[in-house]
Amino acid sequence: MVQAKRKAKSEPLVRGEAVVRGVLAATLREVARAGYHGLRIEDVAALAGVNKTTVYRRWPTKQELVRDALLSIASDTFAVxxxxxxxxxxxxxxxxxxxxxxxxxxxxxxxxxxxxxxxxxxxxxxxxxxxxxxxxxxxxxxxxxxxxxxxxxxxxxxxxxxxxxxxxxxxxxxxxxxxxxxxxxxxxxxxxxxxxxxxxxxxx
The missing domain is CATH 1.10.357.10 (Tetracycline Repressor, domain 2)
Known part of the structure; x- marks a missing residue:
């Protein structure tokens, strides 16, 4: 039982590529609208249709969230x-x-x-x-x-x-x-x- 609990904790806390893409897309829209200082995780979560704890578990800080969001569009843009x-x-x-x-x-x-x-x-x-x-x-x-x-x-x-x-x-x-x-x-x-x-x- 203890092993099962430990294994569960080691699994990704945000499951599903669609969820990740949705959060990153929502982040891009919000940071473009509100700016970096005005960005709130609660607004991103609401726009993405997820709980804010879902966002915090994968991206503990706003800086990490915005970085991954920008990284997602840079990856598409500069793929050759x-x-x-x-x-x-x-x-x-x-x-x-x-x-x-x-x-x-x-x-x-x-x-x-x-x-x-x-x-x-x-x-x-x-x-x-x-x-x-x-x-x-x-x-x-x-x-x-x-x-x-x-x-x-x-x-x-x-x-x-x-x-x-x-x-x-x-x-x-x-x-x-x-x-x-x-x-x-x-x-x-x-x-x-x-x-x-x-x-x-x-x-x-």
């Missing part, structure tokens, strides 16, 4: 299928960022980081997310390098930082449309640069 082309890989990621950025919920998340970005807990979440995903751009560029698409030594993180910064500017500051033609121009500029090719460049 390795198309066999660096240009297509970058376009696939850019298209997912653009699609998410067009949604009101993710615009709320962007405002959150602009307004509350200097909060120590939120800054720690951002560092954690970056540490989790810094291998993604490196893997994309290493594959491209093996295919002979790019020169060795290209800074993968810088390339992805510039891609993200251009998209954020277009989506959240300029509030301009992001169509596929614009995304292709952006990716081509990142890959090929702005300098002229041929004799004029060599002379320079």
């Amino acid at each position: 299928a390795d198309s066999g082309s660096l240009r297509e890989d970058l376009l696939a990621i850019a298209r997912r960022i653009a699609a998410r950025g067009a949604q009101a919920e993710y615009q709320g998340l962007f405002r959150l980081f602009v307004v509350e970005g200097d909060d120590p807990e939120l800054a720690a979440i951002v560092r954690s997310l970056r540490a989790n995903f810094e291998a993604v751009p490196r893997a994309v560029l290493e594959a491209a390098e093996r295919r002979g698409e790019i020169a060795p030594g290209v800074d993968a993180n810088l390339l992805f930082d510039v891609l993200g910064a251009a998209l954020n500017r277009r989506l959240f500051f300029d509030r301009a449309p992001v169509d596929d033609a614009w995304l292709q121009r952006l990716v081509d500029l990142l890959l090929h640069g702005a300098l002229a090719r041929g004799p004029a460049r060599a002379a320079g």
